[in-house]
Amino acid sequence: MSEPSSGKVSPSKLSRRKLITTGLTAAAGVAGLGVAARLAQKYGLVPPDHGGIWGLGETLTYASQRLLTRHSLAREFSRSQISKPPFANEIEPPTDEFKRLQAGRFADWRLSVNGMVARPATFSIDQLKSYPSHTQITMLQCEEGWSYIAEWIGVPLSQILQTVEVLPQARYVVYFSIEPDTWESIDMADALHPQTFLTYGMNGGELPVGHGGPLRLRLPRQVGYKNVKFITHLTVTDNLKTFGKGVGGANAEGGYAWYAGI
């Protein structure tokens, strides 16, 4: 700053040229934002909770993550880093239906898949286990700040989506828990990500009920609340507006961000 800036712009200095330049810059800015918004929509950079006062931050976060981290893999750890015992967060008291299924050792547990798929299907846990099982030793991070590392065993969600033949226009996978009002959704980048699992095992054994057994959606690149427990149903869609209040999940409806990769 060689010159101290003057405190006021005298009216005489507001020349016609200045007004025209300012006007054109503003118009270009608005047009630029419009184009940016359209491009962002087209390339799937706008989260369903982009409205309201937090829309700016959420959109910037989601768009940046999609541009930077679409294909990156969550960090994997060595077996010696597995937390013993893994910390199981609080769960709601089980419903009667859950207790009935648990009494039958979850033999009657079903995962139904429908929506924008060519072949809607229903899977038992045993059927899910008949696909080649995959494992990952990854960290589960809670938005509260705590974390643990575990070995997660399951079938990649992409395998199931391939089996039911997802239609090309699909944009989101919505997943539902047996717990009332518990559901979330992810975009196809996360749904087809190789570390997104339908998890039925943990640390070499069955997935304990406290960790979401018999079936949990495991998504190591997003924090805990997107890793919904007790999964019974998946719907593939191109539009989240028709689900609940249209913001893509029970947590988003409860005031939490839809995209939780941060």
Place this chain on the structure above:
Amino acid sequence: MSDSAYIPSAASALPAAVPTAVSNKTVTLRHSALVRVTHWITALCFFALLVSGAEIVISHPRFYWGEVGNDLTPTLFKLHIPASRKLVPTGYGYVWPDGNGWGRYLHFQAAWVVVLTGLLYLIFGWLTGHFRKSLLPRRADLSWRAMSTAIVSHLRFERPSEAEAWSYNLLQRLAYLFVVFVLFPLVIWTGLAMSPAFVSAFPSTVNVLGGQQSARTLHFFVSLSLVLFLLVHVGMVWFAGFRSRMRRPRRNNTSRR
């Protein structure tokens, strides 16, 4: 000059302009418009980040070192306050209401605004030579004698000469440089190192810190350092006379040549 020339203090985290031409009625601003605007946006964002950060911390007021930490693992230290989650063993019966939804929304939104504002400030500071002129210590200030004099006069709260009031002294320059180029980058880095998606693309950002929980603990301490800076900064401005420092057009109708 009245109290407005009193220094060891800063009007803002950001730099001074030395008036060149001064006539009786000239209105002279200590800081350029961009420095003022970015300063106050940063101040507002910092307040938002502090409130929302505290809100997030109370959901789990325990700190760890390494990769993992939870209610079952030993802590590095814990804050002796109630939590906003009833599962956390705090020793208190009281549980705060949950504010992590808006807390996280506000934290990340304010982070975006402050980062973008910071980028604008950095580009501006680079282009105008602001950092070199106003923040880098002058060579003459770096002798032991000059440094000890500056420190002693600072500790004695001595009034500076009038000329000094128009630029930063050594301690201010070092403090601001440290905040702008060390603490802010560190707080952003340690924040990003907690993001599971960000570290999937840039794993070394968390690995070199010793793990995700280490990043969280460091984030807490860097934030505390920024709060400490803020307290000293505001205290100094208050000592120096807030009104004369902050009142926008600094009327230069006292004799200044």
